[in-house]
Every structure is written in C-alpha cells, then in structure tokens.
Amino acid sequence: MKRNVQLTTLFAVIALIALSCASPKSKQTVENLKAAISGETDASAKYQAFSAKAAEDGYYNIAKMFAAASAAEAIHIKNHNDVLAEMDEEQFNPVAKTPEVNGMVANLQSAIEGETYEFTVMYPGFIDVAIAEDCIEALISFSMANDAEAEHARLYTEALEILNETGTDETVAAVWYVCPICGDLFNTIEDTDNCPICGENSTSFKVFD
Numbered sequence: 001m002k003r004n005v006q007l008t009t010l011f012a013v014i015a016l017i018a019l020s021c022a023s024p025k026s027k028q029t030v031e032n033l034k035a036a037i038s039g040e041t042d043a044s045a046k047y048q049a050f051s052a053k054a055a056e057d058g059y060y061n062i063a064k065m066f067a068a069a070s071a072a073e074a075i076h077i078k079n080h081n082d083v084l085a086e087m088d089e090e091q092f093n094p095v096a097k098t099p100e101v102n103g104m105v106a107n108l109q110s111a112i113e114g115e116t117y118e119f120t121v122m123y124p125g126f127i128d129v130a131i132a133e134d135c136i137e138a139l140i141s142f143s144m145a146n147d148a149e150a151e152h153a154r155l156y157t158e159a160l161e162i163l164n165e166t167g168t169d170e171t172v173a174a175v176w177y178v179c180p181i182c183g184d185l186f187n188t189i190e191d192t193d194n195c196p197i198c199g200e201n202s203t204s205f206k207v208f209d
C-alpha cells in the first residue's frame with residue numbers, strides 16, 4: 001500500500017462531532033487559512049516555472065508532473081478560500097513570489113523541501129489549531145492538502161531518483177492525474193477507482209499528457 005488513509009477515520013470523527021467554524025472563536029484559523037493560501041500560491045507558481053524549465057531542458061515527463069502539481073496547488077487555494085467564504089471572510093488572492101528556478105535536480109530538491117515543510121510542520125500546526133478552535137471545515141481542507149503534499153513529495157522523490165540514476169526522465173510517467181477535489185497527484189490510475197484521500201471517482205481526475 002503506497003499511502004495511509006487516515007482521512008477516512010477523520011471524516012467519521014467529523015460526522016460525529018459536526019462542529020462549525022465561526023468568528024471570533026476561529027480567529028487564528030482565519031490567519032492560518034490565509035498563510036496556507038500564500039504558501040500554495042507560491043508553490044503553484046513555482047511548479048509552473050519548474051514545468052516550463054523542464055520542457056526547455058527536454059525533460060518532458062517531469063514537465064507534465066510539475067504542470068499537474070501546479071494545478072493541484074490551485075485546488076488547495078480554492079478549497080481554503082471556500083472555507084473563508086463559509087466563514088463570511090473575504091477571499092484572499094495574494095500575488096505569488098517570483099520563483100527561483102535552477103537546474104532540474106535543484107528544482108526537484110526545492111520542491112521536495114517545500115512539500116516536506118508543508119506536511120510535517122505547516123499543516124500539522126494548522127490542523128491542531130483548527131481542532132482547538134472547533135473549525136471543522138478548515139480541518140478538512142488542511143487535512144486533504146496535508147495528505148496530498150505528502151504524496152507530492154513522494155512522487156518528486158521518485159522522479160529525482162530516476163533522474164539521478166539514469167540522467168533522463170524517460171522512465172518517469174508520461175501521463176499524470178490530479179484529483180479535482182483534494183489535489184492528490186497520481187502517475188498511474190491503473191489500480192485506482194477512487195482517490196485514497198477524498199474518495200472521488202478517478203473518472204473525474206484531470207489528465208496531464
């Protein structure tokens with residue numbers, strides 16, 4: 001099994017407690033949603049730039065992986081903004097930082113570092129606060145992004161290993177898929193009927209080929 005399915009349990013717990021976000025008790029969570037949107041906006045722009053650079057260097061499969069990942073981060077932005085809307089807060093659409101683009105190995109390492117920070121530090125911290133503030137909608141949005149980032153990091157690591165071992169990306173997948181609900185990333189959907197994070201049917205996945 002390539003990953004955990006902790007969200008299944010999480011959703012069961014949520015159904016039982018069914019609490020809702022509301023100001024002012026979820027004040028810190030509003031700030032955390034905005035901080036997450038900033039991080040996701042930078043990540044989406046960075047992966048778009050990495051995709052263009054990969055295509056320029058002839059790494060066409062890695063280019064598709066990063067194009068798919070950029071779209072995945074845009075889904076996280078939308079999900080977090082949807083929570084802000086549910087809380088009657090204004091939409092937050094910051095301008096992305098100009099990405100630092102280097103060679104493909106360095107770009108992959110930077111992408112792995114960014115994702116790892118998000119799923120080991122940023123989102124776990126935001127999830128703890130969302131629980132403390134009874135903000136279930138944010139808890140769901142943060143948890144889905146958290147699990148997707150872990151998968152993004154795993155797939156970039158695989159691509160980096162291939163690039164280091166073979167000097168090419170020829171054995172990196174040529175078709176990539178993104179779950180439109182949670183931003184999970186796939187390099188195959190051969191054995192995937194439903195998204196392991198959110199349960200969405202794989203027939204609705206966005207295809208990057």
Ligand code: FE2
Nearest residue numbers: 040073076145
């Ligand atoms: Fe993300």
Ligand code: FE2
Nearest residue numbers: 115148149152
């Ligand atoms: Fe990600």
Ligand code: FE2
Nearest residue numbers: 179182195198
């Ligand atoms: Fe999903």
